[in-house]
Amino acid sequence: MRRRVRRQNISNAERIKDYSELEKGDFVVHNVHGIGQYLGLETLEISGIHRDYLTVQYQNSDRISIPVEQIQLLSKYVASDGKIPKINKLNDGRFQKTKQKVVKQVEDIADDLLKLYAERSLLKGFAFSPDDQNQEDFDNAFMYVETEDQLRSIEEIKKDMEKETPMDRLLVGDVGFGKTEVAMRAAFKAVNDHKQVAILVPTTVLAQQHFVNFKERFSDFAVNIDILSRFRTKVEQVETIKQVKKGQVDIIIGTHRLLSKDVEFADLGLIVIDEEQRFGVRHKEKLKELKTKVDVLTLTATPIPRTLHMSMLGIRDLSVIETPPTNRYPVQTYVLEKNAAVIRDAILREIDRNGQIYYLYNKVDTIESKVSELQDLVPEANIGFVHGQMTEVRLENTLLDFINGVYDVLVTTTIIETGVDIPNANTLFIENADHMGLSTLYQLRGRVGRSSRIAYAYLMYRPDKSLNEISEKRLDAIKGFTELGSGFKIAMRDLSIRGAGNILGSSQSGFIDSVGFEMYSQLLEETIARKQGKNTIRTQSNTELNLQIDAYLPSEYINDERQKIEIYKRIRELDNRDSYTELQDELVDRFGEYPDVVAYLLEIGLAKAFLNKIFVSRVEKKNEWMSVRFEKIAQQFFLTQDYFEGLSKTSLQARISENKGLMEIIFTTKNKKDFEILEALVQFGEQMLEIKIRKNKDAS
Secondary structure (H helix, E strand, O other), rough: HHHHHOOOOHHHHHHOOOOOOOOOEEEEOOOOOEEEEEEEEEEEEEOOOEEEEEEOOOOOOOOOEEEEEHHHHHOOOOOOOOOOOOOOOOOOOOOHHHHHHHHHHHHHHHHHHHHHHHHHHOOOOOOOOOOOHHHHHHOOOOOOOOOHHHHHHHHHHHHHHOOOOOOOOEEEOOOOOOOHHHHHHHHHHHHHOOOOOEEEOOOOHHHHHHHHHHHHHOOOOOOOEEEOOOOOOHHHHHHHHHHHHOOOOEEEEEEEHHHHHHHHHHHHHHEEEOOOOOHHHHHHHHHHHHOOOEEEEEEOOOOOOHHHHHHOOOOOEEEOOOOOOOOOOEEEEEEEEEEEEEEEHHHHHHHHHOEEEEEEEHHHHHHHHHHHHHHHHOOOEEEEOOOOOOOHHHHHHHHHHHHHHOOEEEEEEEHHHOOOOOOEEEEEEEEHHHOOHHHHHHHHHHOOOOOOOOOOEEEEEEEOOOOHHHHHHHHHHHHHOOOOOHHHHHHHHHHHHHOOOOOOHHHHHHHHHOOOHHHHHHHHHHHOOOOOOOOOOOOOOEEEEEOOOOOOOOOOOOOOHHHHHHHHHHHOOOOOOHHHHHHHHHHHHHHOOOOOOHHHHHHHHHHHHHHHHHHEEEEEOOEEEEEEEEOOHHHHOOOOHHHHHHHHOOOOOOEEEEEEEEEEEEEEEOOOOOOHHHHHHHHHHHHHHHHHHHHHHHHH
C-alpha cells in the first residue's frame, strides 16, 4: 500500500522505464565507455570502507567497477531483432565518436517529431463540457470501488476531452484491471454532449461481449447503443447504418466493419479502440485520418514496443492502470513438458470446484482429433471446440454454450486471445507454448484469473523437444511475470528479446544498434527537450559525496542482487523526509531490522536529496574536517547571511570561506561519530532548502 503512494508523483512514461531490470550476463551501455557485459554486483573494501560496485567487462577482459550510486550511467542494451552487440574497447574513444554520429541523426528525427507535435497542437477538435450532474450520476452508478489508477486515468482522459486539441491517449492496463469502465465514462461524457461514440474491437465475439456489458452499464440512462457485426443479418446491418447516419445511435460497437465506406456518422466525437495492434495497415490509415478530427482513446494490455516508445517520448499521451481490483490473485503459472497425467488431474480438479477449462491448441486441421484425444483422457468431461474457420453462427453458439456451462472444457485456437470474458474458466493449458510470442502468451493467460478464485496456467512444450534460446527466454519471462499488473513488463521484456525494431522508420535501426535502445531514446528525449527550450533552467546539481563512512547493503541483510539494485535506485529517488521514512519502514517490513551500515546509507541518501537541491557540487571528509562546496549557480539563490542561518541548526562547528565566487563550508569533525556528522549534514541541507523555498515564495 505504501509503495503505491510513492508512485503517484512519477510520470506514466517513467513507470514503464523502471521495468528493464538488469541481470548478470546482460549487455549494458555506459555513458562514457560504451557497450560491455554486466557481470553483477560486488562489495569491495577499500581502506576499510565497504561499497557496492557494478562490474562491467569490456574487450580483452578489461573490467570497470562503477559505484552503485552511479547506476544512472548504465542502461540495458537492447537492439533490433535481439542482435548481439560488438563490445567496446576501454578508452579507445570509438564509442564517443559513435555517440556523436547518433546525436547528429537524432537532431533530424527530433525536428520531424516536433513538427508532428506542432501539427497536432494546431488541430481543432471539439472541447467537451466539464462534468455535470448527469456525469456524476453515471460515475456513481459503478457498483465497485475504483482503484487509484482507474481514478487517475479517468481524470487524465476527461481533462484531454475538455481541451480543443483532439485527444490521442493510450490506456495501458492488465486484462481485467478495469479499462472498460474508464472507456465507458469517456463514452458517457461524449454522449452527454450529444456526440456519437464508436467502439472499435478486433473480434466479433468481443464486440458482442462489449455490447452486452455497455447495455447493462448504461441501462438506467437514456443512451441508444447498437452493434455492427457479422452476427447481425444484412437487413439489421443496413437499418443500423441508417440510424447511425441520422444520429439515432449514440454508441455503436463493432469490428473494423465500422471503418467501411458505407458507415457515416451524424456527429462522431470519440473513438475507443481496443488492442489497436490487431488491426491491419489499411484500417490504421483510415483511423489516422479520423484521429485528426475526433478524440481517440486506445486500450491495450500489452502495448507493442513501438507504441510504448511513442508514448515514452510524449508523442502519444499515456495513462497507466497497474493496480489490480481487490480480491484478485496472480495466475499460478507452470512451464512443463506435455504430460497426460498432469492434464487429467488439473481438468478434474477444476471440474470438482465447478469451474471450466480452456485448452489452447492452435492447429485447425487436427483440432477435432485433439478433442477426441482429450475425451479419451478425461471421459468425465464435456468438451467443445472453436476455431476461426467455423461459421459465425456455430462459433458464437459454441462460445455461448461454454459461457452457459454446457461444456467443461473448450478446445480453442488463439481466437480467444482478445476478448472473451468468462470468469468461471480458471484453468488454461497451452500446447506448444514455445511457438508463441510473449505478448500472445500473456494475453492468453489473461483469459483466466478474472474472478476471486486462484487460476492455473500450464505452458506446455513437446517432451522430445529441446527449446531454442528465444523460446526458453519467452517461457521464463512469462513464468517470472506472474504478479498482477505485469503487462508492460512483458512489453519491455519482449522489446529486449525481439529488439526495438523500427520505431519511427527502419532507417534508424543501425543507429539504435550502435548505442542501444535506451541510450538512443535518452538522446532523442534530451534533444527534443532542448529544442523546446525545456532544458534551459537547471533545478538541481548532482552532489558527489566522499565521506569515508561505511555505508552499503550487506549480503547478510539483502541477498538477492536485483532487490539490492532496486533499493539503491529507491535511495537515489529519495526526495524528502516522508520518502525517507517510508523507505525505512519498507526495509524493516521486507527484510527486518537493518544494521548501522544501512542506516548510514539511507541518511547519506537523504543528505544528497537536500544537497542536490541547494546546488552543492561536492562534500569531502578528510581527517578532522569536512568541506561542503557549492556551485556558482548557488549565488543566484543565497546571500552570505543565508549560509549562517543554515548553520544555526547544526551541532557541528563550522566556518564559511569564499573563493572566486564559490562558497565553501568547512565543518570540524574531530572526535565526532559518523552519525553526528551525517545528522549535521542533513540538518544543514534541510535548513538551506527551507531558506531557498522561502525566498522563492517571497520573490513570486
